[in-house]
Amino acid sequence: MADQVWVRLADGRIYEAEWMVGTSQSDVGLLKLKSKPGEKFPAARFAADDDLMLGETVLALGNPFGLGGSVSRGILSSKNRRPPAADAPLEMADWLQTDAAMNPGNSGGPLIDLRGEVIGINVAVFREGQGIGFAIPIKRVSEAVAEIFTPETLKELWFGARFQAGTNCLVVHEVQPGSPAEKGGLRVGDAVLRLNGKTMRNLIELTREVVGAGEPHEVNLLVQRGAERRAVAVNLVAEKSVFNAGLVRQKLGLTLQSVTPALVESLHLPDAAGLVVADVDPRSPAAEAGLQTGYMIRTCESLPASDIRRVAKIVYGKKKGQKVTLEVLIQRRRGQFIEYRSGAVEVAVR
Secondary structure: OOEEEEEEEEOOOOOEEEEEEEOOOOOOOEEEEOOOOOOOOOOOOOOOOOOOOOOOOEEEOOOHHHHHOOEEEEEEEEEEEOOOOHHHHOOOEEEEEEHHHHHHHHOOOOEEOOOOOEEEEEEEEEOOOOOEEEEEHHHHHHHHHHHOOHHHHHHHOOOEEEEEEOOOOHHHHHHHHOOHHHHHHHOOOOOOEOOOOOOOOOHHHHHHHEEEHOOOOEEEEEEEEEEEEEEEEEEEEEEHHHHHHHHHHHHOOOOEOOOOOHHHHHHOOOOOOEEEOOOOOOOOHHHOOOOOOOOEEEEOOOOOOOHHHHHHHHHOOOOOOOOEEEEEEEEEOOOEEEEEEEEEEEEOHH
């Protein structure tokens, strides 16, 4: 990650930007411009999800080779292209494909339709051919923005609902089973009219109001559900009180431990990238899968097992009987040498 980020606007103004948050799986991040108090910026309008037609004209904007304000025109040739792994480090499925010219510097720029609405974010070009560029579809961008602007991401509070981003009306897009949002009565499709007695203009305002002081608390929503209005009260709780090592053990029979420098040295681990299996319950799904004390969990469902909370969230989202795929690092001592082997293990959720 860069130590400093500066943003130059089309009119020549330059602002220092502060990194806020991002999601590595979507390749979407949020920067905050350090502007003057009260200074406003025009916003690009997101196109509606999946409002795309093959063959329609699209425009790719960007800053190729430092030539700011560059525009190239092409057509949309695919709405769900899956680029070869060699040219797709993110391995994201369902990219948009266009023959609009893209070069180094176009990445991060918008792909727009003839109405001027953003339909995607330019991300890659097929190196072995010409006129084959890819963009993250706006549906995935909206999902990433909705993930970024959640109490879970910003303040580690569990709310349990996500809202549709890029629309004028704040509509509940997803509700996690068993979450505070579900227990409070929030439902998919609810349109938020007021929050804590205030009208919310956008997702940023809503998230800030929900987060509040950052401590567990209650928020009160007035929502439109069909033809009627309903009052909903949601009690936020600390994420760590739910998504922790105890939940992983309950679901998998596996006790995980964060890796410390002392643990790396004592267990002769190659590095600290992962979680260590501290214990395995007898006759548990983890034991049946062959996991043992001392194994290191590198990834969970292809995502880095960087902390226990992340793994617990993934496990929580699985139903009983579904399997969680773990990439495991095993060490074997052969005389004076230690051999490391890695492989995938599937563990059923109980």
